[in-house]
Amino acid sequence: MAKKAPRRTAERILEVTLALFNRFGEPNVSTTLIAAELRISPGNLYYHYPAKDELINSLYERYQKALLPLLSAAPEVRDVEDAWFFMHSLFERVWEYRFLYRDLGDLLTRNRRLETDIQAVLELKRQAFRAVLDHLEHTGALSISPEEGDLCATQMVVMLTWWLSYEYARDPRHALEDAQAQNALLRGARHVLGLILPYLQAEPREHLRLLLLAYQDPASAAPAGGQPA
Structure with a gap:
């Protein structure tokens, strides 16, 4: 052999x-x-x-190649289950290259490539989330004004981009270890998708609510009488 x-x-x-x-x-x-x-x-x-920057840039190029096909699939989202799968897939890519998110502010001050490219990536994410909202509205699952849609899409980008920084701040010693991946991804996807709950019609809202509960990890479960984390 x-x-x-x-x-x-x-x-x-x-x-x-x-x-x-x-x-x-x-x-x-x-x-x-x-x-x-x-x-x-x-x-x-x-x-x-x-140079170390060449390592960073090469990894960033890999990240882009993995991310862009996912973002281009946003128009294929037709219901809340599609939206959940889309969001979880995005968080998987974020986790795979989590150093970019953990150290983003520091990297932007030192790496010219990231400094010049990151705005375009953020805009592509915003457009993708806007497309998700538009298609959910087109199918009748969601009702949202253009102004609210723009605001919600931007909020989703902000939360996606900084979620792992929040996880890291909560538990610096363990949050970004491989063993924490599944719980971190679930929490992030749940909270980003939770932003669209107020705009969903009754049936898809209940469907999404049940999905978010089904995928809630034990660490974010609410205490008795409390709200989910």
């Missing part, structure tokens, strides 16, 4: 870098640490990625 060809070094470098950035935060990971984790020389690392 033929042996599998070894993965290209550049690919391995990106995989390990992403794991380290996600776990410790990009500012806390040096190229020396990345080389040590890979058991390669710093010179070998620099041969493939001469």
Whole structure:
């Protein structure tokens, strides 16, 4: 049986870098640490990625390639179950590249590529959420004015973008560890979709309410007599 060809070094470098950035935060990971984790020389690392910004930019390009097809699927959302699947899929991509969200403010001050690109990504997210609202309204599931739609879409972008920062602030030592992924994704998706509840018609509103309850993780369950977190 033929042996599998070894993965290209550049690919391995990106995989390990992403794991380290996600776990410790990009500012806390040096190229020396990345080389040590890979058991390669710093010179070998620099041969493939001469600067840390090139690692960040390469990972950011991967993130964009994973995100853009999801955003382009927004017009296919026809009901609240579609909306839940769409939102959860977005949060999966956010989690996969969570260092970008955890360290966004810091990255924007140091990385010119992100500084110039992030506005376009935010606008694409806003347009995608606006498309979701438009199509839910077209199917009769939702009633919302143009002004309220614009406001709601922007609120959804803000919450999606900063949700993991909120998770991290609540529990800095554990929130962004792999073991927390499912609960963090569920909480984020629930809270973003919860923004459209006031605009839904009675039947889809109840359907979404039950969906949000069904996917509520134990950590966000309400105390007796309280409201969900």
